[in-house]
Amino acid sequence: MDGNKYLSEILDFYKYKVDNNLCTPEEIESASRVLQENMEMYGTIADFAKFYGVPEVNVRVAINSKLSAKPRRKVLYPFHKFLKIVPEKWRKNR
Numbered sequence: 001m002d003g004n005k006y007l008s009e010i011l012d013f014y015k016y017k018v019d020n021n022l023c024t025p026e027e028i029e030s031a032s033r034v035l036q037e038n039m040e041m042y043g044t045i046a047d048f049a050k051f052y053g054v055p056e057v058n059v060r061v062a063i064n065s066k067l068s069a070k071p072r073r074k075v076l077y078p079f080h081k082f083l084k085i086v087p088e089k090w091r092k093n094r
Helices: 003-019 025-038 045-052 056-066 079-085 088-092
Strands: none
Touching: 003 025, 045 056, 056 079
8 A cells, every 4th residue: 555545544534533523532632742743734825725615815814914934935834833823714614
């Protein structure tokens, strides 16, 4: 199994468990800690806009007014830091 399929299957299973309230508190804590401390994931303004279903201009405003992290190569922003500034109403759109 190649890396993409393996990672996709792991993430799909975690999503299944989360969506169906099957995770133990320990699993949630473990996954959260690993993702926050070790996972580097970057996205463009267009990626974030598509993911949250909002216009790119809204993402740009949020980044310019609230995100202190510097973009990587001037177009890629750290998702784990962007997550901290996402307005709640965007999450309801998902």
